[in-house]
Amino acid sequence: MKQPKVLIMMSTYNGEHYINEQMDSLMAQVNVETQIYIRDDGSTDGTIEKLRPYIEAYPDRIHIRSEQNLGVIRSFFELMGSSPSTFDYYAFCDQDDVWEQDKLIRAVTLLQTRSAAIPLLYCSSTQMVDQHLNAIGVWPKVPQKPLELHNALVENSCVGCTMVMNNITFNQVKASLPSEVNQVIMHDWWIYLYVSTFGEVLFDGQPGIKYRQHQGNVLGGGRDGWIQKWRKRLNRFVNGNNHYILSSQARLFLAMYEESLTHTQIEEIRSLLHCLEKSVIDRTWYAFKTPFYRQSFLDNIVLKFVIITGKL
Template sequence: MKKSKVCIMLSTYNGAKYIDEQIESLLAQSGVEVWINIRDDGSSDRTVQKVSEYAMSFPDKIRVIEGENMGVIGSFFELMRQTEPVYDFYAFCDQDDVWKADKLSRAVAELQLRQSDLPLMYCSSTQMVDQYLNNLNVWPKLPPNPLSVYNALVENCCVGCTMVINSITFERVTATIPSDQSQVIMHDWWIYLFVSAFGEVVFDEEPTILYRQHQGNVLGGSTEDWLVKWKNRWHRFANGKNHFILSKQASLFLQLYGEQLTAEQHSDIQLFIKQLERLWIQRAIYAFKMPFYRHNYLDNLVLKLIYVLKKV
């Protein structure tokens, strides 16, 4: 049986400490043919030297792009732009994790069970580990509610470094990458939003990667207890860091894809944006009956609260 061709898109930035373990785990993937496109986002350590050595050892499998610093969102979108649309599936990868050997074959098998002419995306739980790869906990858990656009507009429950997308998703998202990415919260959230609106999202509760937690993480899962978690959330909110990010991303999504949405989707997203301009009592009435939801009960209440406060 012919193996599926998978392109792994890896963005690096000052990741020399752990990059060898990550690349070795990518090369050890079983059951699929793997190609690795690496874009370095302006590293100042030995990252470029290390990945270039791997590219010299595997010239038919690994390509390195040295770029200027754009940040994580811009770097992954640029990787998509510079990746040829010739593969069966595409995967996103961080620089400091370790993938289980069957990570890609498991994802491909799940996606091949679905309707192939739809945008498809696979994501999974992760085995969170410390910097020495000692197990911490499994995160995130299987979401209790549907992975629909009504969740994706207000919450991202898909970890980017576990995501695998089919060729239709890759080509359609790459063709419409926003020119102004300041309103995109994260590249993986944007893709989850796209696929949830137009296709199907598959969540695998079996952890497929060792998700390393350390001080150098750009973003990552949380091993904090609930009190610390909510204290940090409140601090970010009080400092205005998360104000308006959901409504801005929703407006951009509606601008780019509005004509492709169903009438119901278009109407619901438009109402989510427009009701923010109403009086607070009207916002409150809408917030407690709106179709958009987060999976966790308390997170959902917070969503309604910040909507009423006009900070969503």
């Protein structure tokens, strides 16, 4: 029986400390035929040197380009734009995690239970580990609310390094990659938003990767305690770091896909954006009747607060 063909897309940047463990786990994937496309985002350490033995051992399976530093979002979009459209499935990959041997085949098997005629996206919980791969906890929890537009516009419920897309998702997103990347919060959030709107998102509660938490993470997982997590959020809000990022991404999404959205979807997104220009009374009224939601009760309260302040 022919094995599914999966393209693994990895963006690297100064990842010499952990790249070997990740590459070993990628080469150990079972019951799938894999190729790995790597875009090095201008590393200044020994990342390329660490990768060279793998490239020499598997010249037909591993392809690497060393290019200028663009940042994680642009780098992954560049990978999508330059990758071939001939694979059955496509997976994002970070440089410092460790994948379970059945990570990809588990994702593919679940995706194959759904219609291949629509955009599909698999994502999962992760086994968070410290830098020495000691278990910390499982994150994120299985979402209890639907993974569709009303969630995806205001929250990313899918961790990028767990994502596996079908061919339709990859090619449709690739055909219209956002040009205003500064308005995209993260590449994985953008794809979650797209598939939740036009296809189906499948969430697997069984972790398929060891998600390493260390000081070099671009973005961490859920390792922070409750108090620390909320202190960081409050500080980011007070400092203005997250002001208007949700509305900017929503505005770009609407501009790019308005012709494909339903009338109801268009009106709901417009209502969210327009309410931010109204009085605090109007924003408060809208916040408590908005159709948009986050997964947890407390995160939903924060969403309403941000709408009321007009800083969405």
